[in-house]
Amino acid sequence: MHEASITESILSLALSKAQEAGAKKITRVNLVLGELSGVVGECLQMYFEVLAQNTIAASAVLSFETKPTTLKCRKCAKVFLPADHNWACPDCREANVEIISGRECHIESIEVD
Numbered sequence: 780m781h782e783a784s785i786t787e788s789i790l791s792l793a794l795s796k797a798q799e800a801g802a803k804k805i806t807r808v809n810l811v812l813g814e815l816s817g818v819v820g821e822c823l824q825m826y827f828e829v830l831a832q833n834t835i836a837a838s839a840v841l842s843f844e845t846k847p848t849t850l851k852c853r854k855c856a857k858v859f860l861p862a863d864h865n866w867a868c869p870d871c872r873e874a875n876v877e878i879i880s881g882r883e884c885h886i887e888s889i890e891v892d
């Protein structure tokens with residue numbers, strides 16, 4: 780139930796931001812999802828519709844921006860996107876890499892009325 784708990788935190792954050800802004804209704808929640816986050820956008824939307832019932836986010840649409848996996852070689856510091864799950868550095872073949880992006884799952888912004 781990974782997505783259910785993530786959806787709960789997204790919803791509560793969106794609601795508190797909307798409250799701060801004095802909004803009456805949340806129309807859209809823009810999210811950033813990393814390729815490696817393991818989060819399925821359709822699942823979030825599904826849970827969101829259930830959890831957001833009777834809140835000002837009830838009719839909000841979730842929109843997702845997928846972030847690709849970006850790696851950085853610890854040896855030569857090259858930043859690259861892995862091809863075909865090959866995480867070795869394309870320059871020096873070093874497989875000792877750092878994940879720079881791809882794990883994120885957070886709210887980019889919300890749109891309110």
Ligand SMILES: [Zn+2]
Pocket residue numbers: 852853854855856857868869870871872873
């Ligand atoms: Zn390298």
